[in-house]
Amino acid sequence: MQFIKENYDEITTQIRNKCKDLNINYESITLIAVSKTFPSTYVDFLFRNGHYNFGENKVQELVQKYHELKNEKINWHLIGHLQTNKVKYIVNFVHLIHSVDSFKLAEEIQKRTVNLNKKINILIQVNISGENSKSGISPSEVKNLAKNISKLENINLQGLMTIGSLTDDRILIRKNFKDMKNLYDELLIDYTDFKYLSMGMSTDFDIALEEGANMLRIGSSIFGKRN
Numbered sequence: 001m002q003f004i005k006e007n008y009d010e011i012t013t014q015i016r017n018k019c020k021d022l023n024i025n026y027e028s029i030t031l032i033a034v035s036k037t038f039p040s041t042y043v044d045f046l047f048r049n050g051h052y053n054f055g056e057n058k059v060q061e062l063v064q065k066y067h068e069l070k071n072e073k074i075n076w077h078l079i080g081h082l083q084t085n086k087v088k089y090i091v092n093f094v095h096l097i098h099s100v101d102s103f104k105l106a107e108e109i110q111k112r113t114v115n116l117n118k119k120i121n122i123l124i125q126v127n128i129s130g131e132n133s134k135s136g137i138s139p140s141e142v143k144n145l146a147k148n149i150s151k152l153e154n155i156n157l158q159g160l161m162t163i164g165s166l167t168d169d170r171i172l173i174r175k176n177f178k179d180m181k182n183l184y185d186e187l188l189i190d191y192t193d194f195k196y197l198s199m200g201m202s203t204d205f206d207i208a209l210e211e212g213a214n215m216l217r218i219g220s221s222i223f224g225k226r227n
Contacts, residue, residue, distance in 0.1 A: 121158050
């Protein structure tokens with residue numbers, strides 16, 4: 001599995017260099033290693049090499065790896081679509097849910113955390129590209145959703161997440177990310193506790209950094225191509 005370490009060192013070097021070019025503190029960037037479809041041994045290997053944040057798309061796979069590794073020091077991120085009936089399986093250990101896109105889902109998270117006496121960190125997922133294939137709330141609805149979620153005592157709303165357009169058109173991707181940063185900055189006026197603008201993956205993280213992202217979700221550039 002040495003290739004994972006080599007890939008990881010390469011991508012973090014690229015991120016460091018980009019941060020240097022942009023005069024950004026590298027330590028202010030949170031890198032999520034997206035381990036979906038890869039075995040828990042890959043996660044364990046990278047953790048033992050100093051990485052703590054891992055992202056999964058599916059609840060079942062997230063729960064499986066959590067129980068296989070039994071490592072409380074790993075920060076698990078749920079970055080894929082979350083159904084209300086699956087919330088109960090992850091609230092006791094998930095570090096950050098990136099994909100909250102409805103008040104109904106937020107209410108379910110609130111309900112499931114009350115008995116645990118804990119708060120859950122979440123991001124609102126925004127469908128900034130307007131593509132029907134993507135989850136996420138429309139940009140025009142974000143402020144109202146944020147207002148309603150902020151009233152829920154057991155939820156920490158920590159920012160926004162998006163996925164850029166599924167295209168090779170980097171000009172369009174840049175527009176998505178620029179629009180997202182503008183939206184984030186608008187909300188930051190009222191939500192001063194915001195920490196994260198999660199956008200950018202293996203193919204477009206450089207644009208995301210240029211447009212203001214401080215949380216990146218990198219999978220294939222670390223773990224290799226998925227089947």
